[in-house]
Amino acid sequence: MFDRKPTRAAFSALLGAIALMSTACDAVGTSTEASAGGGGDCSMFEGETVTLVVPYSPGGGYDSYARIIAPHLGKELGSEVVVENEDGAGGLLAMNNLMAATPDGTELAIMNGVGVAGGALAGAEGIRFALDDLSMIGRVAEQQAVFVAGAKSPYRTLDDVLKADGFEFASTGVGAADFVNANLLIEILDFDGRVVTGFEGSDESELAVVRGDVDGQTGDLDSRIEAIEAGDEHPLLVIDTKRADVLPDVPALGELDLGQRERALAESLIDMSAFGRPIVGPPGLPEDRLSCLRQALHNSVTNPKLLAAAKKEERPISWLSGAELDELVGRLGDASAAFQQSLRAAHERG
Amino acid sequence: MFQTFFQSLLDVLQPETIAIMLVGIAIGFVVGVLPGLGGSVTLALMLPFIFDMEPVQAFAFLLGMWVVTATTGDITSVLFGVPGEATSAATVFDGYPMTKRGEAGRALGAALLSSTQGALLGAFFLALSVPILRPLVLAFGPPEFLMLTLLGLTFVVALSGRNVLKGFLMAALGMLVALVGIDPQEGVPRYAFGQLYLWDGIDIVPLVIGLFAGAEVLQLMLSKTSIATRTADNISGIRQGVRDTFRHWTVVVRSSAIGIGIGIIPGMGGSVSQFIAYGHAQQTSKHPERFGKGAVEGVLAAGANNNAKDAGSLVPTIAFGIPGSVGAAVLLGAFLITGLNPGPEMLTTNLNITFSMVWIMVLANIVAVAVSFLLIRQLVKLTLIPGTWLVPFLLVLLGVGAFTASNNINDIFVMLAAAALGVVAIHWDWPRVPFLLAVVLGGLAERYLFLSYSLHGWSWLTTPSVLGLGALIVFVAVWPYVRAMRRRGKEPVPARVETKDNDLTGVGK
Structure with a gap:
């Protein structure tokens, strides 16, 4: 059966209560205490608040992954990472808002890779950006x-x-x-x-x-x-x-x-399909910030504590680096006209 | 099975489990009272804390928290007219007018006790339905869902009050609002004007907050008085509210049944069933004209419904891992974390956990309501605070409540527009509830109509369940007229009185 750790369980529940009371006014968010240092090259994020947007309502895969990752990413960056649910237009509302965000890395989103990539390639209505505009930070899960x-x-x-x-x-x-x-x-x-x-x-x-x-x-x-x-x-x-x-x-x-x-x-x-669930930033993220975020996210998803939490929630981590995602974007951009034609047809009406 | 049922009560009554549940209840209490801080978001925030818990403890914590939000959400609805939770919106319709009349104690007593009764009935149903949980979920499909939404829409007649024509016009306006957004068939944006915000349609939460709370707060600002100018004796008021739940027990039972039934259907959403229950209560009432002006049956219907609905939405979650509401979707995460597989296992090897959920719903509600009753006297005093002090605080609640629906600034604008509509409707005596009902049900009716057709052609029209529900719709639509005719036969009403009424509303002869 299960490990019996009642006191720890009660304690963590109590912590939960305290955490909620202290963040009650924020309405949403998963917070972590700013911890000292996250590698020398991430000093620009120290003490900042980074918002990780989930383009759907609470519950479900994207929300789970974001909440598993947020505290660890926060530790790596030395900042507070807050999860925000921004539901709307099948996830596109949040993505379009992200496009308009200040490119300093304080606003990120976990993206529905297949849906957005497919829509962008098909030139679907409502996607007001090209796939290679996005700053790819890293894929946290594949979506087989x-x-x-x-x-x-x-x-x-x-x-x-x-x-x-x-x-x-x-x-x-x-x-x-x-x-x-x-x-x-x-x-x-x-x-x-x-x-x-x-x-x-x-x-x-x-x-x-x-x-x-x-x-x-x-x-x-x-x-x-x-x-x-x-x-x-x-x-x-x-x-x-x-x-x-x-x-x-x-x-x-x-x-x-x-x-x-x-x-x-x-x-x-x-x-x-290989896009899976990537974490992305707005276009034009400066090189130093992008490489810091890529490294910090990689460190987070290889952290044994995060992996244990992900395993417990049955949300396996499957890493693909930002550079590899960029390659994938390039390959899909060169995809055959037939594929884009089929995608376009699938976005109109089968 | 009975042994398992009572064994699971002992599981829940373990000291550690009770302690964890009390923490959950405390959090749920606060979250429920505060508008904007929704039950499902809080559940998502609390998920990491159950990692080291055993399944029963995890559910004691999360489920205890969740069911309590539905109960305490009613408190804010009654006292300030601002729904504490999206699912407590219908409590505003009559709870707030009662508060203005000085009957806050009675309204709270009725809302809280009916919530507990709804939860008990829901839990009882969940326990009873365990052997048939899976067939039950599979019994209904899009055609039956369509008939249910149509049944809900027939209540427009009752909800229109004295002037049915005005009610129909408001419902038609609501239908138009329901058309906004991506259409479910072709994926084409309708009336979106290039705004992605409108793709999902108009969200119900900012609409309710504006239409009811926003309009009331504006009136409070202008009147410069407190919400209630006097309060009746609190203790007797509470007692009266408690008595009301027993006097109108059929309303409580039927509203709970509606909550359970609609809770089971994924996609109908938690905010729909309260309006249907409210409409049904008015339709079946002997005094439908009192609804919206402080009828206690309206409070009872909403209160009982929103708690019973939670039990209903757990049915498909447990049986198939298909959540019946957003809150249940987050709870599904708790299944996975604690290593449980929703599905047949929950009814065999893990039956004790399924039953423990029943007990948790019962116990958490009883604790929350007991605490609430201790606080009622203090809470009621808030309604005597002068409006000038209260309004800034209420405006914050309005803004936060509307905004956190989807963390979008446009929700505030929808809320303000709805408030303007609400003021106009109050001033010229146009009913607001038919509008709201049509917004909520119009989109659903359209979706289920198209789904029924694309799945079954027209053959669904002649299935027994659809015909049965159709007969019920006809009955519900015709019944008030039949009853009115029968009453007229017994005790003739002087025709003059009616002409007088018409003159008063300005419709004329």
């Missing part, structure tokens, strides 16, 4: 997408779907990651499928899949794994070059036998 079918649907394997007569995907809306993934899968694998939009959030679309109102959906593996293990959903395909460790029997998109055009589309889709 998985294609699942509900237990009540007749589909058990990918082959069943390829022979389908009208496979229905649930999606939260035009331009959302589940919408883009579903439309591209239909195009790459060339099967008879359609996407039903209008579900309020992933909770509602998941319920529709479990109920059997629709046949399946695409989603993050770490969010889907519970339903898969409970037997409510069957995994069909992992949208990655290689199979997922937790699902060794489920094929990966990269290993399928595809035509040349389809293969190129699949590679771009996998590239785009």
